[in-house]
Amino acid sequence: MRLTVFGASGGIGQEIVRQGLAAGHQVTAVVRDPARLPVTGEGLEVFTAGLDAPEALRPAVAGRDAVLSGLGPRGLKYAGIATTGTRAILRAMEAEGTRRFLAVSAAPLGPVPENETFFLRYVGTPLVSRVLRKHYDDLRGMEDEMRRSATDWTAVRPPQLKDQPVTGTYRTAIGGNLRGGSKIGRADVAHAMLAMVGDPGTLKQAVGVAY
Numbered sequence: 001m002r003l004t005v006f007g008a009s010g011g012i013g014q015e016i017v018r019q020g021l022a023a024g025h026q027v028t029a030v031v032r033d034p035a036r037l038p039v040t041g042e043g044l045e046v047f048t049a050g051l052d053a054p055e056a057l058r059p060a061v062a063g064r065d066a067v068l069s070g071l072g073p074r075g076l077k078y079a080g081i082a083t084t085g086t087r088a089i090l091r092a093m094e095a096e097g098t099r100r101f102l103a104v105s106a107a108p109l110g111p112v113p114e115n116e117t118f119f120l121r122y123v124g125t126p127l128v129s130r131v132l133r134k135h136y137d138d139l140r141g142m143e144d145e146m147r148r149s150a151t152d153w154t155a156v157r158p159p160q161l162k163d164q165p166v167t168g169t170y171r172t173a174i175g176g177n178l179r180g181g182s183k184i185g186r187a188d189v190a191h192a193m194l195a196m197v198g199d200p201g202t203l204k205q206a207v208g209v210a211y
Contacts, residue, residue, distance in 0.1 A: 001026070002026045003016075003064060003065065003066050004027075004028040004047075005017050005027060006030045006051075007069055007070035007071040008039075009031045009033065010070045010072070011163065011186040012070035012189050012190050013069075015186055017039045018041075019187070024043070026043045027045070028046075029044060029045070030048075055092070057089060058095055058096050062098065063096070066100035066101070067093060067098060067102075068102045070104050071142075081138070082103075082139055082142040083141030086145050090145060090146065090151060094150050094151070098151075099150075100152050101151040102193050102197065103154075104158065105155040106135075106139050106159075107158060107159040107181065110175075110206060113176065113179045116177075116179055117180055142155075143155050143206070153203075153204060155206040155207070158208075158209050159181050159184060162184065162186070163185065164186075166185065167185065168191055170188050170192060170210060171210055172208065173208040174202060178210045181209075181211065183211055184210045184211050188209075188211075189209060192207075
């Protein structure tokens with residue numbers, strides 16, 4: 001497949017690029033600063049661009065089988081980048097007729113499972129949601145942009161992210177979150193996103209993913 005990855009220099013973005021190349025895909029990595037992308041390999045194209053103008057992004061998404069995004073604020077002062085950046089990506093995709101789009105969101109945007117553990121229901125999730133309110137507001141705006149778009153989108157909602165090797169062993173829940181799902185590795189989020197590219201059951205859905 002021909003894939004384009006936005007946020008390719010971030011933790012999940014790098015993993016999508018790395019695993020995509022290992023699977024034999026042609027990968028276009030979109031970055032502001034190529035020096036921040038340590039991944040190399042046959043089949044990799046690095047596309048340097050900002051996210052202010054959809055027109056500038058059209059060559060990066062034209063003719064692709066799927067576009068995957070790991071965009072998100074590195075800190076609270078960067079809140080807003082997921083919404084504005086995704087809006088530009090989606091406009092570029094619509095202009096080029098590229099349909100499949102997957103983006104990293106966050107578990108707190110989804111419903112709390114009815115049988116959730118006491119700690120996550122009444123302590124962990126509410127606390128994190130308050131502390132990172134601006135971050136999650138940004139991701140809500142991003143998901144709204146996806147729903148309004150003409151693309152076949154999927155919002156992937158992981159809980160707390162960890163840096164650890166890919167396992168390929170995790171749970172998913174279409175339209176909801178997972179009981180006790182408090183952590184997952186960035187590499188496994190990337191693995192899940194690549195697996196969802198060709199899964200019609202995830203089209204126009206938010207999907208929870210966790211260990």
